[in-house]
Amino acid sequence: MVFVEIExxxxxxKSLEINQSDIEFLYAxxxxxxxxxxxxxxxxxxxxxxxxxxxxxxxKKQDQNxxxxxxxxxxxxxxxxxxxxxxxxxxxxxxxxxxxNPEYPMLQVMTVDLENGQTRxxxxxxxxxxxxxxxxxxxxxxxxxxxxxxxxxGGAITKILEEKLVEKKDIIRIGDKWFPxxxxxxxxxxxxxxxxxxxxxxxxxxxxxxxxxEQIDVQSDDPEELIHFSFNYALQEDPRxxxxxxxxxxxxxxxxxxxxxxxxxxxxxxxxxxxxxxSLLDKDMLNAEQKIDDELVAFNPEFTRKIPTDRVSIVLNxxxxxxxxxxxxxxxxxxxxxxxxxPRVKFSLIDNQKRQISAWVVRPYNYIYGLxxxxxxxxxxxxxIITIKRGKNLGEVFIEPQKKRSNREWIRTLLIGADGGVxxxxxxxxxxxxxxxxxxxAIPSVEVLDELWQKRANNPMPFNKSLINTMKELAKLNPQxxxxxxELYSALNCIRRCPPGLVFSTLASNPEFTAxxxxxxxxxxxx
Amino acid sequence: xxxxxxxxxxxxxxxxxxIDFDWWKNNxxxxxxxxxxxxxxxxxxxxxxxxxxxxxxxxxxxTAEINQVDGLFHILITHCAKQDxxxxxxxxxxxxxxxxxxxxxxxxxxxxxxxxxxxRQPTMILRTLSGPRVYKGIRPVIDG
Numbered sequence: 189m190v191f192v193e194i195e196x197x198x199x200x201x202k203s204l205e206i207n208q209s210d211i212e213f214l215y216a217x218x219x220x221x222x223x224x225x226x227x228x229x230x231x232x233x234x235x236x237x238x239x240x241x242x243x244x245x246x247x248k249k250q251d252q253n254x255x256x257x258x259x260x261x262x263x264x265x266x267x268x269x270x271x272x273x274x275x276x277x278x279x280x281x282x283x284x285x286x287x288x289n290p291e292y293p294m295l296q297v298m299t300v301d302l303e304n305g306q307t308r309x310x311x312x313x314x315x316x317x318x319x320x321x322x323x324x325x326x327x328x329x330x331x332x333x334x335x336x337x338x339x340x341x342g343g344a345i346t347k348i349l350e351e352k353l354v355e356k357k358d359i360i361r362i363g364d365k366w367f368p369x370x371x372x373x374x375x376x377x378x379x380x381x382x383x384x385x386x387x388x389x390x391x392x393x394x395x396x397x398x399x400x401x402e403q404i405d406v407q408s409d410d411p412e413e414l415i416h417f418s419f420n421y422a423l424q425e426d427p428r429x430x431x432x433x434x435x436x437x438x439x440x441x442x443x444x445x446x447x448x449x450x451x452x453x454x455x456x457x458x459x460x461x462x463x464x465x466x467s468l469l470d471k472d473m474l475n476a477e478q479k480i481d482d483e484l485v486a487f488n489p490e491f492t493r494k495i496p497t498d499r500v501s502i503v504l505n506x507x508x509x510x511x512x513x514x515x516x517x518x519x520x521x522x523x524x525x526x527x528x529x530x531p532r533v534k535f536s537l538i539d540n541q542k543r544q545i546s547a548w549v550v551r552p553y554n555y556i557y558g559l560x561x562x563x564x565x566x567x568x569x570x571x572x573i574i575t576i577k578r579g580k581n582l583g584e585v586f587i588e589p590q591k592k593r594s595n596r597e598w599i600r601t602l603l604i605g606a607d608g609g610v611x612x613x614x615x616x617x618x619x620x621x622x623x624x625x626x627x628x629x630a631i632p633s634v635e636v637l638d639e640l641w642q643k644r645a646n647n648p649m650p651f652n653k654s655l656i657n658t659m660k661e662l663a664k665l666n667p668q669x670x671x672x673x674x675e676l677y678s679a680l681n682c683i684r685r686c687p688p689g690l691v692f693s694t695l696a697s698n699p700e701f702t703a704x705x706x707x708x709x710x711x712x713x714x715x
Numbered sequence: 716x717x718x719x720x721x722x723x724x725x726x727x728x729x730x731x732x733x734i735d736f737d738w739w740k741n742n743x744x745x746x747x748x749x750x751x752x753x754x755x756x757x758x759x760x761x762x763x764x765x766x767x768x769x770x771x772x773x774x775x776x777x778t779a780e781i782n783q784v785d786g787l788f789h790i791l792i793t794h795c796a797k798q799d800x801x802x803x804x805x806x807x808x809x810x811x812x813x814x815x816x817x818x819x820x821x822x823x824x825x826x827x828x829x830x831x832x833x834x835r836q837p838t839m840i841l842r843t844l845s846g847p848r849v850y851k852g853i854r855p856v857i858d859g
Contacts (some may be wrong), residue, residue, distance in 0.1 A: 287772040287781070288770075289772045311772075314779065
């Protein structure tokens, strides 16, 4: 025998399905390594194993089916041959004769009865043919070829493998690593109580298992990585602990010490869904909708804003200003850390005074929480523009208000009458940061407005009524009674949470509003 | 339904043309001798002892399987007609078209495509090839 030629086609890897034998192999592989491994490491091991299995299968076939056909060899009648280039079809040489080809004077032609019943002719005694070179390919697959395959298909196979492993209950995942559940080191409730106490001493966290294990006496001869993995798993399974690290970093926090708005959506950000029809919006409205920084706006790639890649400026609406949050939109999301599975990620923002602001990425609700004090310190208001920048170091996020010289300007101001009614007036206000004129609204009595939100949460007003009332109040500030759609959205969000699409579609479809151009509306005469 | 008579269909610059070897067989008994003249120097020498209509054992470059093919025609189309000097700018229009069709494996080409390759007006090529006289067996391909 000359060699085993293995040439697994691209299709083989592209259409690879993970079967039970593969899972059993990976299970045994992890047992042997005694350490948790990343999905990509497992995929690499699987590719190597599949190549080994295919090689073994071909070797077996070769052993059974005779000499491998190389055109340079000479065969005799009765010889058994197999043809790698014909998907390992085998056959028996029936006769040979001298070939007729002026280019190859030494050519021999042999007639072969193939196992599939066909009789075909093949060249022999032919030195110049590509099939004579295939042994080199076989050798390459041991090292370079294998690496080439891993480089080319490793990513896709990792993804398929992860999907399959997630279904398996006996192999568990922590972060991006996997290990058989039955082989984990057992941590008891005592260890977990100690971890809780340590986190309690650190205001809830976040701390890594390294830091936790340093303060908990754990006696074990097992590999350190397995101890960490097992402890991470024990913490994950206990509802007292939340994993709050960004992608690739496991950090633990005490659930009970997490701020309330991190665990539950605050009232001001809570939109009780009302169906609306976006197809009612014209192009200008859709464009305006996409320019509003609101997590309730569904991203529409047709109206993408062109922004630099290293910074983004957003305009605060009242709910985010009140809660101390930043909306996570298609534009802002790339600037903040994320996680594979953790719903909440703890991180720090750095402002232009180099102050660190402890913040949370609240992934399920699409906002960043933790800026209430910062907004108050800087005397920002709804409509203020803040800029978010990427730092030089990975995971660093900078935040600063858009600069403006402090002065006093006429600003729409929300006032609440003694009867609980909301009115808007143009009043002079102190301005500390640049703002968006349509979104800007000063709120002198936040506490009174909070009470109004609380009251209306229990007894909500119909949306149309809220919209008309707000429109009536805003119309008083303009001699023509015209109100811009974005001003209306901003003002309405001071008293109830709603997405711009709902405001715009109501304006476009409700006869009580009349369009007067450039996204301005007035109340219709019958209103 | 009345169908147009094929012989009356007038070729256009988008009509495909190819070498009709049946025309050669009917009009020139020595056509293979003529074809031999197109072989490159290397194959002129190699095929010196080959009969004009002899088949050879052609070796498949991927599988090394043997197939019997028309030796002269096969080597002309697969090798000699692919050489850089097979075409040059001093040839007549008809010679150039004949050689382009050979280098294209005698797959049909339209006067527009031929015009692109030869940098000549497609209408002039069409006028030459669609006249009453058939040059070197180059004729329009008739569907059906």
